[in-house]
Amino acid sequence: MHDKPLRRIADELTRRRPHSSHGARETVGPDRFGIDLDRAARFVDGTLGADDEARLAEEVAELLPLCWNLPNKAVETLTPIIDHLGGQRELMAWLDGHEGRPRLTARIFVLLGLLDRYTDDAAVLDTMRAARARDPFPAGLRGELLPETDEETLSSLAYRIEKRLADDEKEAVALSLATTGWLRRIADDADDPDPSVRELGSLMAHVQQDIGEAATPS
Template identity: 60%
Template sequence: MPLTKSIGELLHRRHGSPRRAHARPGPDRFGLDSMLAGGFTAGTLGPEDEARLADEVAQLLPHGADMVTKARETLTTIVDHLGGQRELMAWLDRHPGRPRLIARMYVLMGQLDRYSDEGAVLDALRASRAQDPYPGGLRDYLPPDTTDETLGTVAARIEDLLADGREEEAVRLALATTSWLRHVAESADDPLPVVREMGELMAHVHEDVGEAARRS
């Protein structure tokens, strides 16, 4: 699965990607148990408690923009203990249910941010949208014009849906997006390597997100 191919710092949205401006009450409800976090970093946490901690982390991640300070500090200790944000995603992926689903959604968001300003990808997207401006499941999410913010906008919408607790809708958007981008790559005339790579990665992510969603 493509966690090992994840791109960049997955907890940081791409600079300029749209975000919802107003604060949510969510982070006040979703904290991290400091006792669990302490036991985890000390290496004394049992499997059941580690699974609880992973679920708490998964609930908190979509609130990164407005996370309360204490939760952010606790999360930082967990990330540092694991060795980085890629390792955080791999750790979450080892826990079925919400943690695995959230990890795979963040892999997708990282990839969308990665390809947002790739010229060859943008050309392929524009060519595809000239034939079908709003592919299935994306009419309410794609901006009218295809720019270097288009895929970042979709990533931000996925994260907003997760933060609002609308996981099923977020999954539908993720699967519609990966299906579309895979089709874009497969239907492109003489696609450049970066476009082919995108299509292959999106095929993997589509399978992985779907599998995680079915088991969550």
């Protein structure tokens, strides 16, 4: 994973996303998903072997996209792991060290963090509005972008990507790549772009490459 996007994301990567503007959600039973508590305890104690650590990373990766729809108790099983690693960005770096679902989940969550970071940036909003005046629904984003371009545009895309990651990994990858590709292009095409727009374009190029690599079997 490129270090620059990881350094730019906020710390609240595993927060429960607000759902007032996204409609009703199906309830996920707490007994269907979770983290093996003994495995997690041994990881925190430093006594977990490599194979079991890889399995723990898989469990964490499976849980993360469901955090918005799980009881607090289920989500709180992540806390000792995050504390042991040193924070949520360190959690992403740890997941990135494990191939497959953990690495892909980490890289998509970095994208979600960046979308949240720029969701109310005035210069980014102006650039998106100008781009959508020319092309309201770019390739791969028809039916995904909200009709109006406002402070919810990027956060809504983040929600949709996270939901897809819980439901269908390939669709999550496709929407992630469409989102990063669009934001990179509009930043590159902007006339006299604001520094935040230039930075967004650079970050999206890195994340697009990261997700593409994680989604391609080695």
